[in-house]
Amino acid sequence: MTRFLYDQFAKDYLTELLQPLGEVETSRKVAAQIREIDVYFTPAPKLTSDTIELGLLGKLAAEPALLKAFRNAATIAEIRSCMNKLFDIFAELKRQSKVEKKQIAESELPKLWVLSPTASEDILKGFRTSIEAENWGVGVHFLRDYFRTAIVAIHQLPSIEETLWLRILGKGRVQQQAIDELEALPQTNPLRAKTIDLLLSLKTTLEVNQNIDREDIELIMRLSPIYEQKLAESKQEGLQQGLQEGIQQGMKAERRNLIENLLRVRFGSLDGELSRIIEPLSSLSAEEFTPLLLQLSRQELLDRFL
Structure with a gap:
């Protein structure tokens, strides 16, 4: 996997x-x-x-x-x-x-x-x-x-x-x-920001996967300080601007990104039908939607969330 x-x-x-x-x-x-x-x-x-x-x-x-x-x-x-x-x-x-x-x-x-x-x-x-x-x-x-x-x-x-x-x-x-x-x-390097975002997305996806090996764990551990730093920076920025809603939106965007990645891993690509179930899935917690995405078939997911 x-x-x-x-x-x-x-x-x-x-x-x-x-x-x-x-x-x-x-x-x-x-x-x-x-x-x-x-x-x-x-x-x-x-x-x-x-x-x-x-x-x-x-x-x-x-x-x-x-x-x-x-x-x-x-x-x-x-x-x-x-x-x-x-x-x-x-x-x-x-x-x-x-x-x-x-x-x-x-x-x-x-x-x-x-x-x-x-x-x-x-x-x-x-x-x-x-x-x-x-x-x-x-x-x-x-x-x-x-x-x-x-x-x-x-x-x-x-x-x-x-x-x-x-x-x-x-x-x-x-x-x-x-x-x-x-x-x-x-930090002004645009490729740096893009690559870190993709690596952190990979980290999140690996963490919910049960079949990871030692090298996967080492990669997760190496990326964890970057994730914590980015999270702290986001929180501080939100506090300074008084935009707690912005933090919530960021968390929702991260949740949507994780759902999209898991759907791509399971079904190869995102078509119109699968894209329509992202919003209802994102209202669930990671603990709730992760097993559903890993265990249910495509049709079962569509029947449940469309």
Whole structure:
């Protein structure tokens, strides 16, 4: 179950960071196959300076890209599955170009970036990867040119600001250090605020999940001081402004966010029917709505709250 929680976090995180640079599609269905692509990114015609702020992630987003972030080390089968989806996209784009009677250049095809917390030597050798240290640095391993695929071994990336936004998707000590660096950024940094909000949302979702492991617990513990600080700041701000109702609205918004995340984890996406039950569910306490969302079927939820 926690794998799906991290999958959703990675989709939301990459979407938030990449949206200013172009068009982001999540869970895009490939027409030829019943398959979904986690994040499909198309850069805007004119990129802004936000690309530089995203460092290495921004460099990945300089051209059309498929991005798949794994919580655990990507296996051979998982990498092959990602490549199959990439080739399906190639075929779809070729068919589209024929219909529109225009040529599509090899360089216009998207690249696949497999974001893996670790990558063994056997995996890298098996896929015959190579590095381009001068242009990409350490940790980015490219397959042969026509595969248009690279494996980003997050644990190998240097601990510098340029790689921070990718190391947030790492695991264990790598992710913990990235969170330390994130917290140390100026509070005026918009990416800092967005990322902290998403991490705290992940923390909340993990806390209501019964099947968490030691690393999940360590992540929750690392994020707890940030949560407490943010809560204290919100309370103080509310007291100073005399807006106790604002605090209540913030708590309600956080409750709605948790409900939305749990619905996405259970059912993949939020359609019109599911969106309509968020409001009545948010009137319940977390202790009341959490077991309902985890145990009831889609139809049972709709029958009860619509």
